[in-house]
Amino acid sequence: MRRSVSPLALITFGFGIFLLVLAPMLAWYVEPRAKRTPIDTDVTTVFTGPGSYFDTEAVEVRQDQRLTITRHVLGDVGDSDRDTAVWDVSTTIDTPRSLPLKDPRKSLQWTTERWVTDRRTNAPVHCCGEAPRPFQGEAYLKFPFDVEKRSYRWWDSTLKGSVPLRFAGTTEIQGYRGYRFTGSVPPTEIGSRQVPGRLVGAAQGQVHAEEWYSNGRIELVADRRTGRIIHASVSPRLALRAPGGKGGDKVVLLHGKGLEFTPATQRSQVALARDDNDRLELVGRTAPIAAAVTGGVLTAAGVWLLVRGRVRGARH
Incomplete structure (x- = not known):
């Protein structure tokens, strides 16, 4: 009997769900804990x-x-x-x-x-x-x-x-x-x-x-x-x-x-502030958005692969 579900479909779907779960965790759990002196x-x-x-x-x-x-x-x-x-x-x-x-x-x-x-x-x-x-x-x-x-x-x-x-x-x-x-x-x-x-x-x-x-x-x-x-x-x-x-x-x-x-101290403090902001931006916004978008695409692709596999299996 021909297999109707491919490993690729399961992996794609599973990883997509993982990223969708990870996105709010980064924004609501990890990012607040990154805001520490x-x-x-x-x-x-x-x-x-x-x-x-x-x-x-x-x-x-x-x-x-x-x-x-x-x-x-x-x-x-x-x-x-x-x-x-x-x-x-x-x-x-x-x-x-x-x-x-x-x-x-x-x-x-x-x-x-x-x-x-x-x-x-x-x-x-x-x-x-x-x-x-x-x-x-x-x-x-x-x-x-x-x-x-x-x-x-x-x-x-x-x-x-x-x-x-x-x-x-x-x-x-x-x-x-x-x-x-x-x-x-x-x-x-x-x-x-x-x-x-x-x-x-x-x-x-x-x-x-x-x-x-x-x-x-x-x-x-x-x-x-x-x-x-x-x-x-x-x-x-x-x-x-x-x-x-x-x-x-x-x-x-x-x-x-x-x-x-002094101007040198200003530059140093600004550089540190930029670096701190970049890290918080990455954890609190950039990474969650990327995870949500990528997770959505992968989940949709996984569903499509699963459905297609089942249709092919039904035909055979």
């Missing part, structure tokens, strides 16, 4: 711009200097897991004198932090030796995935608090479009330090001067899909006041006037 990140961003700083050796404020902020973010793969990203962050502020030394210990300012976030939502996770503890907000070194046109709470490490950033439209960085957010920090007392009284106009030999911080303009541009920051600009100001805050600022320790990502 990376744990193996190793990124350096550099801000530069004009400003002034207090030279402790010369005991005077040096004006019209070029300041450099360098931030290195290194993911701790060992302490991170499927749900939690642990990032160690080192930030230095350098002057023209300290920058060539390439030694954070000799920088104008050096801080280290350990940030722990939920890999899916970007919300803070209070564990794993986080520092500062606890930090809060929605945006830190990145925004959440699928950035919306609304205000976000951005964590300011110097303020040790969150700052509202308002959506301010879209803009292009190195030819790549992102969402722009802006905000500021009004003069705020953040602590105190012991200094010679004469620095702040006090009669005592040593006093605990008040530290006041402000940031005239914060501007961040984020990639819409991944939340990666492709451009940033800040204008931090740190000053000392006499105990009680009388007389306003007496000594300006640091004043950056529009410190922003």
Whole structure:
């Protein structure tokens, strides 16, 4: 008796059904799970711009200097897991004198932090030796995935608090479009330090001067899909006041006037954003559409081959 069903028909039909099942799985199951903060990140961003700083050796404020902020973010793969990203962050502020030394210990300012976030939502996770503890907000070194046109709470490490950033439209960085957010920090007392009284106009030999911080303009541009920051600009100001805050600022320790990502940092961040988007586009759109179309064609071809085989079998 002649066989009415060919192996080719069964294989074609079976593979077509497999692709039709795979398409929604890629779009609805795999793609959302691909939207997770990376744990193996190793990124350096550099801000530069004009400003002034207090030279402790010369005991005077040096004006019209070029300041450099360098931030290195290194993911701790060992302490991170499927749900939690642990990032160690080192930030230095350098002057023209300290920058060539390439030694954070000799920088104008050096801080280290350990940030722990939920890999899916970007919300803070209070564990794993986080520092500062606890930090809060929605945006830190990145925004959440699928950035919306609304205000976000951005964590300011110097303020040790969150700052509202308002959506301010879209803009292009190195030819790549992102969402722009802006905000500021009004003069705020953040602590105190012991200094010679004469620095702040006090009669005592040593006093605990008040530290006041402000940031005239914060501007961040984020990639819409991944939340990666492709451009940033800040204008931090740190000053000392006499105990009680009388007389306003007496000594300006640091004043950056529009410190922003260097062109090289912009290009690097944009390249990373493009790469992230390409991967998500492949998993969430390109592959599902290709699987659905190919699966539909193969399923239809398989059905046709099965029917034709049965018809031929019936004739014989």
